[in-house]
Amino acid sequence: MSPRSVLLILSALSAVTAHAFCQTTSGSADHIEQHARLAQQYLREQRPDLAIPELEKVTGLDPQNLDARTNLGVLLFFRGDYKGAVPQLRAALDIKPDLWKQRALLGLAEAQLQEKDASRADLEAAFPYLTEPKFQLDVGNALIATYTASGDLDKAATVIAVLLATRPTDPTLLYLSYRLYSDLAGRSILTLALSAPESAEMHQVMARELARHGDNAAAIANYRAAIAINPRLPGLYTELGDLLFHSSDEQLQSQAKAEFEAAMALNARDERAELSMGMIAAKAGDLQNALAHDAKAVELDPVDSDAYTEYARILTETNQKSKAQAMLERAIQIDPSNYAAHYRLVTQYRQQGRVDEAQQQMDQYVKYKEMKDKLQKIFQDMRVASEQNQPGGDNGGMQ
Numbered sequence: 001m002s003p004r005s006v007l008l009i010l011s012a013l014s015a016v017t018a019h020a021f022c023q024t025t026s027g028s029a030d031h032i033e034q035h036a037r038l039a040q041q042y043l044r045e046q047r048p049d050l051a052i053p054e055l056e057k058v059t060g061l062d063p064q065n066l067d068a069r070t071n072l073g074v075l076l077f078f079r080g081d082y083k084g085a086v087p088q089l090r091a092a093l094d095i096k097p098d099l100w101k102q103r104a105l106l107g108l109a110e111a112q113l114q115e116k117d118a119s120r121a122d123l124e125a126a127f128p129y130l131t132e133p134k135f136q137l138d139v140g141n142a143l144i145a146t147y148t149a150s151g152d153l154d155k156a157a158t159v160i161a162v163l164l165a166t167r168p169t170d171p172t173l174l175y176l177s178y179r180l181y182s183d184l185a186g187r188s189i190l191t192l193a194l195s196a197p198e199s200a201e202m203h204q205v206m207a208r209e210l211a212r213h214g215d216n217a218a219a220i221a222n223y224r225a226a227i228a229i230n231p232r233l234p235g236l237y238t239e240l241g242d243l244l245f246h247s248s249d250e251q252l253q254s255q256a257k258a259e260f261e262a263a264m265a266l267n268a269r270d271e272r273a274e275l276s277m278g279m280i281a282a283k284a285g286d287l288q289n290a291l292a293h294d295a296k297a298v299e300l301d302p303v304d305s306d307a308y309t310e311y312a313r314i315l316t317e318t319n320q321k322s323k324a325q326a327m328l329e330r331a332i333q334i335d336p337s338n339y340a341a342h343y344r345l346v347t348q349y350r351q352q353g354r355v356d357e358a359q360q361q362m363d364q365y366v367k368y369k370e371m372k373d374k375l376q377k378i379f380q381d382m383r384v385a386s387e388q389n390q391p392g393g394d395n396g397g398m399q
Helices: 004-017 028-043 046-061 064-081 081-095 100-112 116-129 133-150 152-165 171-195 200-212 215-229 236-245 257-267 272-282 288-299 307-319 321-334 341-353 356-388
Strands: none
Touching: 004 100, 028 046, 028 321, 046 064, 064 100, 081 100, 081 272, 100 116, 100 133, 116 133, 133 152, 133 236, 152 171, 171 200, 200 215, 200 236, 215 236, 236 257, 272 288, 272 307, 288 307, 307 321, 307 341, 321 341, 341 356
């Protein structure tokens, strides 16, 4: 918790508690008001060391004074006196339970005191109501730590998703997201392997992992094993077909069409299979059939940028340039990093004499193409390093 976050919370408290200085006997009301006035003066002067004793005097004279309780709790928290802050914040919440900033602070203080159950309950209750970005991040990180410590990875991932919605490029959150989803995937694979080691789903998982590591032959074998066990398992034919279609072996490539046809027979709304059938038709020179498949793919998934780009390619080849341009512009609207769509728009704009716009598209193409190339190299280096660290790999020249 940064000092700035706490001060932001503190500055908002006066708006929460307008009642305040004389809920006790008239004989002590003047004393309460005097101490409260001094506390507010010291707060404005940013002198918490002087404000704290005055607030303690107010709460001693008027235990139900919400303004004093909340300010005192925040100041003690800020000073690092979590043991002192907790009872003040709890007392404030007993008076007014929907003070979400104060409840979040209470949860953070309880975490420092290792009161894990209470901390989790208060942080969970407050988090959905927090809007100040820095404070929301602090509380979210505390919740994530709580969930990961207890193994509640699904809940931790949910919190990260909320935080990423307003911070989509935050490297710390992106790393946490990667780590959590990797852990979730690993846990699921282990549970599946223990509970159903011979299932079609286990073979499908193995196939995906093998393909991800470049062992396509073993991946294909596992896909075929999965189909033999459960030929109606969703995704099998399309995933196998995609692997075959992108193979460098022409014989394997020729087998892809049958897999996509099987996928579409099982699910007529399989957009990936539909798009792949269009690519196969285009490769065979059957442009009209390719157009039909591509149009259907776009209809099935109106937010698939790649489908719009492929459809635009065939529209251009059939001299439907105006419609192709609209498809490319839609592709970029969906996914600004679609460098293939940027590149194709360069030609479209140049042919129309739109030189400046063509250059803008070229700049975007170069930018995103370089980004993708760098990512591919990173992943390639990671894969090579992983393979070298495997038993029998190249680890110091040993064979």
